[in-house]
Amino acid sequence: MRKLQIVQSKGARHEAIRRLLQAERIGTQEGLCRALAREGFRVTQATLSRDLQQLGAVRVGGLYELPPASPAAARLQEVGDLVVSFAENDLLVVLRTQPGAAPAVASAIDAARLPGCLGTLAGDDTIFATPVRGVAVRKLSRKLRNLFGRELS
Amino acid sequence: MRKLQIVQSKGARHEAIRRLLQAERIGTQEGLCRALAREGFRVTQATLSRDLQQLGAVRVGGLYELPPASPAAARLQEVGDLVVSFAENDLLVVLRTQPGAAPAVASAIDAARLPGCLGTLAGDDTIFATPVRGVAVRKLSRKLRNLFGRELS
DNA sequence: CGACGCATTGCATAAATATGCGACTTCATG
DNA sequence: CATGAAGTCGCATATTTATGCAATGCGTCG
Structure with missing residues (x-):
């Protein structure tokens, strides 16, 4: 052993x-x-x-x-605290954020240009993220979790 | 053997x-x-x-x-053809160039910021280069030869 | 709860890179 | 021509890095 x-x-x-x-x-x-x-x-x-x-x-x-940490990555770290929860269905990853924070978080995600992320749509405290064709929602969800480097529901 | x-x-x-x-x-x-x-x-x-x-x-x-070749190095390669000969005495390295090319060559040398090169002075077809204290004229001469990557008298 | 997928890690080892040393060449000098 | 300094290089090997594999932990789903 x-x-x-x-x-x-x-x-x-x-x-x-x-x-x-x-x-x-x-x-x-x-x-x-x-x-x-x-x-x-x-x-x-x-x-x-x-x-x-x-x-x-x-x-x-x-x-x-080290190559200078990309500003995008730095921003993601900053806004990570604003994310409250993750969820997903067959089509979308749904993030909940603190009230009013969704646009900021979504913008940070967009700026990061994740290879598997087709686009995001932000409301007030909710974000929809959808994967590019061929990438499983699951996969995208995991990537996002890792980005924020935290354990969420 | x-x-x-x-x-x-x-x-x-x-x-x-x-x-x-x-x-x-x-x-x-x-x-x-x-x-x-x-x-x-x-x-x-x-x-x-x-x-x-x-x-x-x-x-x-x-x-x-490869890190992008420094513009200075590229320039040196370009002007290398204009150099006609090397010589040296106890104090200086003396380069001869094609007529009128001395300023261009000297400027390229200056831009390269050789650690051992204190300064250059260019006439029309002649350049004086002097080493920083502690560096042998011989040494500087060799460095310059290498920079232009050619064999000269 | 049990099974499964996936990420993380250590171990052992393969693969790749760096280097001490001696051989050899080239220049320049006495 | 002999001598010596500097530079380049191959060989053998030391050092460093990468990786195949199996074990374990975590989260999810039925």
């Missing part, structure tokens, strides 16, 4: 990685691994290899660098 | 690498190695590792990409 894994920390870990790469001169995944360990994240090099790819980090001159 | 090496091709090879990386999707140094071989460049992965570093290439998403 292999060691139990404590899944569940990717979001926070990615944030930490961003911070660390900017603050320190980190040149290897092993080094990043040690730095993260100091902050309480215990993961292996394999995981970091995947994380760095997902973050779009690039190794240049023996040092890891 | 090890195999004889046919030194002497870095400049052209670097050009070829630039071209190939832009034209094809190349994801490994081995792949680049094969592509170069098709063009007649026979070098090993080790050499390419060094070349790519020198070119500032970056591997992102499993593909090699």
Whole structure:
């Protein structure tokens, strides 16, 4: 039997990685691994290899660098708190937001230009989002959840 | 005894690498190695590792990409043909150019902001270049030769 | 609750990249 | 011509990164 894994920390870990790469001169995944360990994240090099790819980090001159986080992504993080719940049917993903916040959130989603998102329509506290043909509503729903990086009903 | 090496091709090879990386999707140094071989460049992965570093290439998403060649470097290549000869004494590097071309060449050199180059002064077909304190005139001369990528008297 | 889909992770290892060292060339100099 | 400094390169290998696979956790749905 292999060691139990404590899944569940990717979001926070990615944030930490961003911070660390900017603050320190980190040149290897092993080094990043040690730095993260100091902050309480215990993961292996394999995981970091995947994380760095997902973050779009690039190794240049023996040092890891991050492409500036897209403004769109930053905005999504900001408005994430305004989202109250997710739901979906066969056709649409339906997001509920705090009163009046729907337009702001929908605009942030649009700006992010998700590959699978055909369009959004915002009311006052409700957003309809519809996937491009061929993408399952489920899939889009998951993507949106991940974007806001939170667990919702 | 090890195999004889046919030194002497870095400049052209670097050009070829630039071209190939832009034209094809190349994801490994081995792949680049094969592509170069098709063009007649026979070098090993080790050499390419060094070349790519020198070119500032970056591997992102499993593909090699080049940072856009600095305008300064491009300009240097352009004016390189106008340079006729190099010479040096204890104090200065002296470049001769085609008549009237000195200012253009000097300006390109200045724009390149060589770390070892304190300043240049251009006449009509003659340029004086002087190194920063601590850098040998010899050193600066070599750097300039390399920049123009040609063999001159 | 049980089954299923999917995401996350570690482990082991494959794949890829970087580098120490010596060979060789080219220039320039005594 | 001998000598020496600088630059380029291949080889062998060390270092670093990527990945196939299986285990586990989480959410959903019947």
